[in-house]
Amino acid sequence: MNKFKRRNMFLALSGIALNISVSNAYATNGIYLTGSGASSSGMGGAAIAFPQDVTSAVDNPAGLAELGSRVELNGAVIPISADSTFGSTDNDLHSRKLIIIPGFGVNYQIAPQWTFGVAVTGAGAASEYDRPVLPVPGAGDANASLVVINTSPTITYKPLPNLSIGASLVIGVEQLRLGGLVVPGPSGSLEPGPSHGNSYAYGIGTGFGVLWTPIPMVSLGASYFTKTWFTPLDEYKDDVLAPTNGHLDSPSRYGVGIAIRPLPGLTVALDYLRIEWESAAGYNTSSSFGYRNQNVGRVGVSYEINPEWTVRGGYSFANMHIDSDHTLANVRAPGISPRAVTVGATYAIDKSNLITGAFEYDIPTSIHGKGANEGTNISTRYQVYTIGYTHKF
Numbered sequence: 001m002n003k004f005k006r007r008n009m010f011l012a013l014s015g016i017a018l019n020i021s022v023s024n025a026y027a028t029n030g031i032y033l034t035g036s037g038a039s040s041s042g043m044g045g046a047a048i049a050f051p052q053d054v055t056s057a058v059d060n061p062a063g064l065a066e067l068g069s070r071v072e073l074n075g076a077v078i079p080i081s082a083d084s085t086f087g088s089t090d091n092d093l094h095s096r097k098l099i100i101i102p103g104f105g106v107n108y109q110i111a112p113q114w115t116f117g118v119a120v121t122g123a124g125a126a127s128e129y130d131r132p133v134l135p136v137p138g139a140g141d142a143n144a145s146l147v148v149i150n151t152s153p154t155i156t157y158k159p160l161p162n163l164s165i166g167a168s169l170v171i172g173v174e175q176l177r178l179g180g181l182v183v184p185g186p187s188g189s190l191e192p193g194p195s196h197g198n199s200y201a202y203g204i205g206t207g208f209g210v211l212w213t214p215i216p217m218v219s220l221g222a223s224y225f226t227k228t229w230f231t232p233l234d235e236y237k238d239d240v241l242a243p244t245n246g247h248l249d250s251p252s253r254y255g256v257g258i259a260i261r262p263l264p265g266l267t268v269a270l271d272y273l274r275i276e277w278e279s280a281a282g283y284n285t286s287s288s289f290g291y292r293n294q295n296v297g298r299v300g301v302s303y304e305i306n307p308e309w310t311v312r313g314g315y316s317f318a319n320m321h322i323d324s325d326h327t328l329a330n331v332r333a334p335g336i337s338p339r340a341v342t343v344g345a346t347y348a349i350d351k352s353n354l355i356t357g358a359f360e361y362d363i364p365t366s367i368h369g370k371g372a373n374e375g376t377n378i379s380t381r382y383q384v385y386t387i388g389y390t391h392k393f
Helices: 010-018 054-058 061-066
Strands: 070-085 092-111 114-128 143-160 163-179 182-184 190-192 198-215 218-225 253-263 266-275 294-304 309-318 339-348 353-368 377-392
Touching: 054 061, 054 070, 054 092, 054 114, 054 143, 054 163, 061 114, 061 143, 061 163, 061 198, 061 218
Parallel strands: none
Antiparallel strands: 070 092, 070 377, 092 114, 114 143, 143 163, 163 198, 182 190, 198 218, 218 253, 253 266, 266 294, 294 309, 309 339, 339 353, 353 377
């Protein structure tokens, strides 16, 4: 313990805090994937004014009015690597983790003006370091997992042929598991923390959206989602989640988008998204994780080469949601890259069946702690591989 200089007792006090911050997930958008579905994933996530997937209900519920009756299955595979230090640049930690996130969507055209759909999307984070965060006798290897599954029943209505409105109910299930906790003991020295295993919580929220096409070559979209308020994660509410009484809520967010079709088959889509982390319990504790609100930009291009093939490209960028004053609390959540480049394509097997793939490259990012966080640095590398199948009926 000498090389970690007991002068930095903040490490001990942060032993609790760092073990909760597993929810800083993928790419630019905190716990959210860059794209909600296989098609939008190839366009940097741009979907507010250009719906292509049923799962784009989580970007703009009104978009489902444009998709007709269909069923979708998709999945994302994320290999993520983190090379970090904790408390001292001599204390190296390495994590290699493969994360799989499934998605599902179904949409039904009830009547010419009405649709009803259900989107199932996943979010979360994980890390699996190859040793304890500190050389404390009896401490286990540091690992963490947060899984959030949201089911969004969505209804849309078209009061005009070129205007759609939509509303979603967001029903969430949250699972948290932490391992290798290190906490201060009664004497003030560090000791292994308790292991609670899996803890589950259930949440609810709402979302609203509008999609307007004033002229055939331009569509405008806007959406707003409330927070998803979760019940307490009971197993952790007396220690790692004590500041919020066990609550870990998903943040509210709102956004606007525009899609322009300057040439036949070509669409350029741009989104602006605001994520209100500073109002979400469990993410906004300034003494530990210190998440900041995010401004996210998404730019995507889609081009239909012929009836069989459509190709896509995109770019997503945002301000970092953590800073150098909060690296201790985020070592277990190494997905910090604020910029991503994407490509994708769809192959139409026939008029009813489509296969879509997308690849996302997140530009490697490092963040170095300062002040009480000096010596705790995070560096990450990851990509996202997405594949989806659509059946229209």
